[in-house]
Amino acid sequence: MSAPAEASRPPRPVRGGSVTRRRWWVPILFVAPNMIVFGLFTIWPAINGFNISLFDSSNGRTFTPVGSQNYQEILSDPEFRSVVLHTLIFVVGFVIGCVLFGTVLALLLNAQRRGRGLLRAAYFLPVVISPVVVGLIWSWALTRQNGLVNAVLSSWGLGKPGWLSEPGLAMISVVGVGLWTHVGFYAMILLAGLQSIPANLNEAATIDGASAWQQIRRITLPLLRPTMLVVLVLATISGFQAFDYIYTLTGGGPVGATTLIVQYIYEKAFQSPIQYGLAAAGGVLFFVVVFAVTLINYFLGRRKGAV
Amino acid sequence: MNRRASRAGDQPGPTDAELAVQDAADRPSVTRTLVTAAPPQDGRRRSWTSSTGRRPPSTSSIIRGTALTAGAICMVIPIVWAVLSSFKSQSELAKSPPTIFPQSFTLDNYRDAVESFAFGRYFLNSVIVTFSATALTLLINAMAAYALSRFNFRGRNFLFILTLATIMIPLQVILLPVYQMVSSLGLTNSLWGLIIPPAATPTGVFLLRQYMLTLPDETLEAARIDGAGEWRLFWRVVIPLCKPALAVVAIFSVIWRWNDFLWPLIVAQDDAVYTLPVALAQFSSQQVIPFNLVLAVSVLSILPVIVIFLIMQRQIVQGIAQTGLK
Numbered sequence: 001m002s003a004p005a006e007a008s009r010p011p012r013p014v015r016g017g018s019v020t021r022r023r024w025w026v027p028i029l030f031v032a033p034n035m036i037v038f039g040l041f042t043i044w045p046a047i048n049g050f051n052i053s054l055f056d057s058s059n060g061r062t063f064t065p066v067g068s069q070n071y072q073e074i075l076s077d078p079e080f081r082s083v084v085l086h087t088l089i090f091v092v093g094f095v096i097g098c099v100l101f102g103t104v105l106a107l108l109l110n111a112q113r114r115g116r117g118l119l120r121a122a123y124f125l126p127v128v129i130s131p132v133v134v135g136l137i138w139s140w141a142l143t144r145q146n147g148l149v150n151a152v153l154s155s156w157g158l159g160k161p162g163w164l165s166e167p168g169l170a171m172i173s174v175v176g177v178g179l180w181t182h183v184g185f186y187a188m189i190l191l192a193g194l195q196s197i198p199a200n201l202n203e204a205a206t207i208d209g210a211s212a213w214q215q216i217r218r219i220t221l222p223l224l225r226p227t228m229l230v231v232l233v234l235a236t237i238s239g240f241q242a243f244d245y246i247y248t249l250t251g252g253g254p255v256g257a258t259t260l261i262v263q264y265i266y267e268k269a270f271q272s273p274i275q276y277g278l279a280a281a282g283g284v285l286f287f288v289v290v291f292a293v294t295l296i297n298y299f300l301g302r303r304k305g306a307v
Numbered sequence: 308m309n310r311r312a313s314r315a316g317d318q319p320g321p322t323d324a325e326l327a328v329q330d331a332a333d334r335p336s337v338t339r340t341l342v343t344a345a346p347p348q349d350g351r352r353r354s355w356t357s358s359t360g361r362r363p364p365s366t367s368s369i370i371r372g373t374a375l376t377a378g379a380i381c382m383v384i385p386i387v388w389a390v391l392s393s394f395k396s397q398s399e400l401a402k403s404p405p406t407i408f409p410q411s412f413t414l415d416n417y418r419d420a421v422e423s424f425a426f427g428r429y430f431l432n433s434v435i436v437t438f439s440a441t442a443l444t445l446l447i448n449a450m451a452a453y454a455l456s457r458f459n460f461r462g463r464n465f466l467f468i469l470t471l472a473t474i475m476i477p478l479q480v481i482l483l484p485v486y487q488m489v490s491s492l493g494l495t496n497s498l499w500g501l502i503i504p505p506a507a508t509p510t511g512v513f514l515l516r517q518y519m520l521t522l523p524d525e526t527l528e529a530a531r532i533d534g535a536g537e538w539r540l541f542w543r544v545v546i547p548l549c550k551p552a553l554a555v556v557a558i559f560s561v562i563w564r565w566n567d568f569l570w571p572l573i574v575a576q577d578d579a580v581y582t583l584p585v586a587l588a589q590f591s592s593q594q595v596i597p598f599n600l601v602l603a604v605s606v607l608s609i610l611p612v613i614v615i616f617l618i619m620q621r622q623i624v625q626g627i628a629q630t631g632l633k
Contacts, residue, residue: 030451033447033450034447037447038470040488041503041504041505042473042507045487046480052483108374108375122379124616130566130609131568137385137605140602146405188624237477265483266573270486276483280483283480283484284480290480
């Protein structure tokens with residue numbers, strides 16, 4: 001099997017193939033550990049997840065094939081519908097916020113000279129903090145009676161809103177905490193994109209008399225579009241996966257107003273009443289949605305970039 | 308002609324530097340060095356008394372600086388507040404409106420937390436999981452990256468594309484089937500179950516492969532001619548040359564594994580194998596929340612990552628930029 005491959009190989013292949021007596025199984029041994037872990041814990045489960053979604057199991061041991069029944073059930077489940085709705089609201093708010101604030105922040109940081117390193121560190125700090133702790137800190141800062149936010153607001157005479165107890169406000173809080181956690185991450189990607197834009201373009205525009213705003217609109221933003229697209233895609237995926245900080249911030253409440261899809265799948269799979277089929281069907285639908293939205297983002301961004 | 312050349316940035320003369328001084332609101336550092344090197348001759352811009360030759364701050368730069376600083380304070384204040392509050396007494400924590408600085412500085416919260424919470428065990432679990440998982444990730448990712456970048460073999464492109472494609476399949480989507488796999492291998496409720504399953508990371512393989520592609524063929528050939536076996540070559544030549552890329556993967560792995568919540572929450576059902584985030588979440592969801600203790604444990608659990616972050620800040624941000632753009 002390896003002999004024809006060896007014979008047909010050119011005398012000096014491009015990379016690392018110049019030793020002709022190399023044994024064919026050497027590279028296989030090198031990839032094997034990674035691929036075994038990968039196969040066992042990502043690829044096979046992904047296939048199996050689809051398989052499980054076609055079965056019904058109430059006790060987790062006996063599985064009866066039910067065809068598409070789980071999908072029909074989950075799609076007509078009012079709880080799932082509200083979860084999907086809330087997830088979409090969250091993702092839209094989160095993604096718009098990430099792209100908008102991330103870009104503004106990156107532009108400001110890029111122009112700033114003095115203390116840029118320190119400012120960058122401050123914006124980036126929440127990214128490395130455990131999401132569980134993020135949720136805990138904010139659940140405390142947003143407490144109605146003696147939280148930090150309401151202390152500031154009431155000292156300005158703005159009252160004490162129930163940030164975590166009113167459904168609408170709770171969603172705003174969750175999006176806000178998500179942005180607080182992640183915006184530094186996206187700002188750094190955008191900052192790297194900004195710094196790869198050649199400086200002499202702006203210098204030439206300056207000499208031609210373009211204002212700072214004109215330069216941003218006509219030069220910087222068009223050239224930054226590929227990076228913004230990366231941020232859009234990454235933020236979308238990250239938004240759909242939001243779970244840990246929400247879990248400790250609101251626990252999904254009040255009355256399910258901030259229960260998003262990951263929490264729904266987690267609860268169906270691991271909390272009684274256990275419904276494996278529904279959890280797996282939810283996972284498959286989740287994947288389809290994330291995949292579709294990512295593709296749409298990608299192609300929309302590409303087409304705009306081409307014009 | 309000469310003037311045009313200098314405008315393009317090849318050999319900027321003092322005149323052009325001055326032009327830039329007058330017009331540009333924000334300049335890259337190159338121009339700035341020029342300005343300091345060639346101070347304005349006519350003194351038109353000297354209304355601001357300055358010993359450094361810097362331009363007076365413009366209104367826009369003051370607004371920008373203020374906005375950035377205000378924003379930065381908003382980002383940091385919840386963390387600073389939590390850290391400061393962890394030194395407050397229980398009665399002061401319950402106060403309304405809340406205080407910023409602790410009035411009576413106390414370490415009681417930390418003492419009580421470490422005593423009542425089995426903090427040591429959870430901390431140790433977190434340390435074991437974080438470091439052995441990172442070591443395992445680095446080893447198997449680097450091995451795979453080596454094969455995918457330096458060998459020609461059948462199925463190489465297939466494996467590489469398969470690896471990339473799985474970036475689209477996050478753990479959250481396949482929670483249940485992964486758990487079933489782990490449980491059928493008997494890895495639940497053991498630290499192995501926390502360490503092994505997420506060890507093969509597609510981004511790690513990708514990053515290391517890209518880096519290894521840039522290694523010169525000659526170096527590897529020289530070692531081969533000297534009679535080094537493939538494993539020796541990998542271990543003694545490739546790994547040392549890949550230190551920068553390995554460092555990036557290692558930093559991210561450490562931060563991610565230390566903070567990870569969903570996976571340990573599922574695998575660790577017995578509190579003997581809880582990691583800090585899981586223990587903290589379970590602890591804080593009790594009926595009566597001993598908030599002073601939650602606070603102290605939170606601060607203790609974010610301390611290591613904050614220290615790592617402050618030391619490695621530059622590498623972390625560069626790594627984000629590299630991985631994010633690809």
